[in-house]
Amino acid sequence: MFELEKVYDPRAVEPEIFARWEQSGAFRSHPGDTPHDRTFTIVMPPPNVTGALHLGHALNNTLQDILVRYHRMCGFNTLWQPGTDHAGIATQAVVERRILQQEGKTRHDLGRDELVRRIWQWKDEYERRITSQLKLLGCSADWERSRFTLDDGLAKAVRHQFFKMFKDGLIFRGKRLVNWDTQLQTAVSDDEVYHETVKGHFWHFRYPVIDPKPGEPQHVIIATTRPETMLGDTAVAVHPDPAGFFDQQESKLRDALLKCSAKERAEIESKLAALADRRATHLDHLITLSRMANDGRKLRLPLVERIIPLITDEWADPTLGSGCVKITPAHDPNDYQVGVRKNLPMINVLTPDGKIAKIMEPDPAAAPVKPGSSENIHNDIYAGLEFSTQARAKVVADMESRGLIETIEDRETEIGHSDRSKTPIEPFLSDQWFVRTGDGEPLQLGDGSYATGLAQAAMDVVSNEDIEFFPARYAKTYLDWLGEKRDWCISRQLWWGHRIHDWYIVWEGPYSDYTSDSQTVRMDLDYLTPEQRSNLAPQVFPGRLGNRILVGFAVAPAHPDIETALIAHDATQDPDVLDTWFSSALWPFSTLGWPEETPHLKQYYPGTVLVTSRDIITNWVARMVMFGLYTMGKVPFDRVYITPKVLDGRGETMSKSKGNGVDPVDVIHIYGADALRYSMADMATETQDIRMPIEYLCPHCGHLTEQSLALKNEEQSRKSRGEKLERKLQPADCLRVRCTHKECATEFATQWADDTLKKELGLAREVSDKFEIGRNFCNKLWNAARFAFRYIENAPCDRLAVSDLLPEDRWILARLSETSRRIHGFMANYQFSAIVKELRDFFWDGLCDWYIELTKPRLSGEAASTSTHSAEASKRHACQVLAFCLDQSLRLWHPIMPFITERLWQQLNGIVPNRGMPGVVEIQTNCDLISAPMPPTDGYPAFDDPTILTTFSQLQEATRAVRDLRLKGNIVPKQMVDVTVILSDTDLKSFRANAHILRTTAGIASLTITSSGKRPVNSASLAIHGLRVYVHDIGDDVMERERTTKSLADIEKQIVGKQGKLNNPGFISGAKADVVAAERERLDQLQQQLASLRIQLGELGG
């Protein structure tokens, strides 16, 4: 039963171990009355169900699992709350695209219910896949509590939140300019828009002035890259004070010139010159125009024949174009601002599906000015044309034929594209729902306190460090973004998501009867009982339709009777759904059962730490904090740890859409989950992202092909086929790749190929040699344990006095104590890479390479008795210490490599059920490793021994010196040598006491240790810190002279440095006393060495 395979095989171990944990309930959370500071909660950032996970997720979840397992072993009441996110637009877009590709159908062909059904199917498939990926990774989340952002419990939470915010006046409806995706027909958020440079033109148009006064121009010239938007122009703006503007710009530049470096100087001077030119050519004209504007001059907008004002506004930049700018409030974000400022009509000329709309002309009688009800008389010419293609051509042609085009320039423009549909974005004015985050009426938070607004409240808790960011610099990202206090658009014109639970009624009546006063509205709801009415939150929507107005009601959750009554009275439910981040923002408490007061909510809210990626600090982290404070009255987590990002070989972040995401299951299949986790943790440093060059593992020959090379090859072959490359090639463009191994050179398919191609060519898994270090370590751990198991069966568990142990025993125990202590420190600061390094040093270098190698003779019974230790006692001690160190190592490694350590732990429990160091630590072994305790936070003070650590490192250096000399002297390993060590009087005693260590490790027959003496005849020597090592009978005076000369030069150089330091009065007075003392001692040593080396060199005839 003690036989382990010679090579660790993760595939034979992992499934069995994971099943064991699940069956034993080790992942489950148990709410009780544990105090907050002994509770550890992480809510998993719910992966989107858009697709399978890649290595970025693997990193994030590995780090979470490390923290969770660590805290569980430290005795915390632990919950890791898992789940998935419906990801609104992203998922709907993926499914729609797929249906279009496979069936040629759009969502309108399918209808709302059918599309949503299809997306649920997709969700089920990917949720399963995601969960299985995470489980293969070893994630110890409380899987039975898994939640999905659209499931019933969370839907309830969303409704409660929406109703509460609506009632508190935090949710409102308004017309806003949004990024409109004409393909998916929905608003998309700023971060779902990417920009592409496109070749276009810059058209300069003339708009005629109506009734110009003498001396005034007949036309105003404006320039645009989007001519079709002119149909919606409602003004032309010119700067209110052009002369002042030029003065101001000029003085700014002059100030800059005073402060600037020589290099910037030329640039600023040329700017100044340009400004002067501009002033000369344009200022008079602009002053005229601005005077005309103030005088109320109007323009005739060509084509649609609209009368529009010439206005003044600071947005018009006198240095750009003609100095005049057309204002299209409904189709440009900046113009929109001008429209709001100057109370201009906002005329929408775009249909949701990207065509020119029927244009409604403003009603000059209405105040404030609103789009009116009269149709433009030219609608039959333009309505229905494709917006930026047909309509643009038509507008330009019509302007041309009227002779109103001044010039046309070529120009490159940045066009916003939807990340989801890859089509151009149009700014579009539409009705949307918003969450007010800015300051306003005092807002009562969940704990009863008041804030000026949601954003401010969320900023305060970070400023005063109720929430801490790791690394700290990310607090700035968070604060900067929240500081803008932008309203949050929460409505999406999608079918996949939480339906907005608002019902609205179009009320026909005198506009003036209606204010936002809820009393007025309620009077009209006679068909509801007073009790039902109290469960409605009403809101009068701004704007009106002719002489009708819109009244909205949010219905309190769980009142279907009210909804039925509303429907019966011609109320309509808002067709929109909520932004996916609305439900995500509730995640820290909705998953725990809120709005119910569940035991889980009580025990596990607020969370301890959020582990996430820096690109959602704004979208997600900030919003969770706002909602947490508003709803729960407490921050949702005490700390935020921002993980590094996983980059591919070209330095680009891994993402599903780029197609450079590697499936962690591929890596697990080849290297094992522990190897993956080890490598990930090892690379997770504080400042660097993780570069992960990817290779394809050829299914035919097993050789690796670099992905970046494959991309280059693909690019070449596309070029040679004459294909145009409009963008940088992505890994997803490589469906088939040729193996770069010369003898193979066979094609294989990659993960992006379809099933038939995969079957035909064979599928290559994607890997990275970075994981070899993890696999190698697993094997080392495995074999070290395998070795130990041979000797430590029923090792004793005696009460031992540390001082009775041999030095090497005391040394490894001191190292263990030191390591344990450091691990706790690194964990507290999320220094994962440091944890791995520390543990690897302890285990591989300390325990395997030194301790085990040193103890082999004792373990096998070959060691002779000494004056202090009988051979038998020596063996017993070694077994006990080894068993103990192995036990402790498994615990310390477990959070990082759970599978292999658990497997070895089971074995260890069978072999040495009774182990430990009584008197220092009592060990329980009747549990699985996953729930076994960690070594204590402050290590084992009883084992701490700074002296032995110092002495040992000296011995190690001496050993290395002997080994080096042996190798250089061509001495075969089995041949014993005689060695003399010369060192200072101070170190003599401790060195002698430990001399057996040097003897064992270096293959020494006779060892002389002395503080004075000459070079033994025919010996080779090396000088190291404070001591010199001679290996006898190597006999090469030429080599020896060379080495001595080199050492001498080295030491002389150091002495010069030290003397310089110590002769410097500033150093003596400025530096700390211990630093000075250490330097003095060091100098003494060096000088002693120097003297004896000089003598030696003399003897050698140098």
Added chain:
RNA sequence: GGGCGAUUAGCUCAGUUGGCUAGAGCGCCUCCCUUACAAGGAGGAGGCCACAGGUUCGAGUCCUGUAUCGCCCACCA
């Protein structure tokens, strides 16, 4: 345009309030199939710490500037 970060061995990265004779892993070279592990062991070579100034007794570390690279945010009639 604004913000953040990086630049240390051939490669990937550590280097914690300034005290360094600058470290690790991989790769490389030499030796070793020694009964835990060749996915291993022993040893070694390899660095004007991007550049230029400054502060300091002392700078890889702090300050200023320059160069290169990366990320985030905003904007471009």
